[in-house]
Amino acid sequence: MPTVKTLVDGKTYEVAAGTKFLDLCQKQKVKHDFGCTVGSYGVCRLEVVEGAAHVDPITADEQDTVAMSTDHAGARLGCQLVIRGDIAVRPVA
Secondary structure (H helix, E strand, O other): OOEEEEOOOOOEEEOOOOEEHHHHHHHHOOOOOOOOOOOOOOOOEEEEEEOHHHEOOOOHHHHHHHHHHOOOOOEEEOOOOEEOOOEEEEEOO
16 A cells, blocks of 8 residues: 655555545544635645656646745645555645
């Protein structure tokens, strides 16, 4: 099973491949800000600092929301991020 390390709390969580980061946070009570949870607001921005090849590619809609909400290169939306392998993430301001 893939693991997700959150650099805010330093904890590592095991998830099934195909799990959304949002679902992990809700199930495990991981502290991460979410707004709309459907990819429109951009509140849940994060950076995959390890294992970027182990998440689904960014969609055009997600890319548009990220571009409107931050200039941080490589930012992703936590509510849209699908985990396929081991990753480490941190929030993006």
